[in-house]
Amino acid sequence: MTRRYTLLAWTAAGATYLLIVLGAVVRITGSGMGCGDHWPLCNGHLFPPLDDIGTVIEWSHRLVVALVSVLVVALAVYAWRATDPGRQPGLPGVSPPSRAPLVAVALLVLQVLLGAITWRCSRRCSRQRAIL
Ligand code: HEM
Numbered sequence: 622m623t624r625r626y627t628l629l630a631w632t633a634a635g636a637t638y639l640l641i642v643l644g645a646v647v648r649i650t651g652s653g654m655g656c657g658d659h660w661p662l663c664n665g666h667l668f669p670p671l672d673d674i675g676t677v678i679e680w681s682h683r684l685v686v687a688l689v690s691v692l693v694v695a696l697a698v699y700a701w702r703a704t705d706p707g708r709q710p711g712l713p714g715v716s717p718p719s720r721a722p723l724v725a726v727a728l729l730v731l732q733v734l735l736g737a738i739t740w741r742c743s744r745r746c747s748r749q750r751a752i753l
Pocket residue numbers: 637640641642643644645646647648652653654655660679682683686729732733734735736737739740741743
């Protein structure tokens with residue numbers, strides 16, 4: 622494992638921790654409408670005016686989602702390229718050191734889908750929520 626890979630992995634882990642905290646802040650402060658009905662834009666802008674705390678919180682969550690996505694995918698690509706296909710049995714061309722970042726990509730996709738469902742539901746599932 623190279624120094625650069627280790628640094629990338631720690632940066633991805635730190636950014637993911639920040640994202641989890643920010644996600645909780647979005648939920649606790651009820652800032653889910655901070656970007657209005659826009660996605661991926663925020664109130665119609667890529668860089669919205671940050672004159673409302675709800676916008677700051679919601680937009681920060683989105684910004685860190687983008688950062689974590691880039692870091693996690695970069696980690697998987699790095700690990701994939703560094704893998705010697707002949708070293709271990711298992712997935713074709715994938716030895717154990719490169720599996721963890723692939724799992725991280727899968728979990729990231731899952732969490733993004735859950736976030737998307739939450740985003741959509743907070744606008745269109747009010748009837749179902751009222752029933753539940
Ligand atoms: C790896 C961690 C996470 C990822 C990749 C992620 C990703 C996303 C994405 C893509 C969205 C939809 C777009 C948006 O409105 O920003 C979203 C929305 C949301 N996320 Fe996360 N999220 C993560 C963690 C969390 C956590 C830990 C919480 C709460 C404890 C959380 C709470 C929310 C809420 C409440 C929304 C809906 C906001 C709305 O209604 O507009 N997220 N998330």
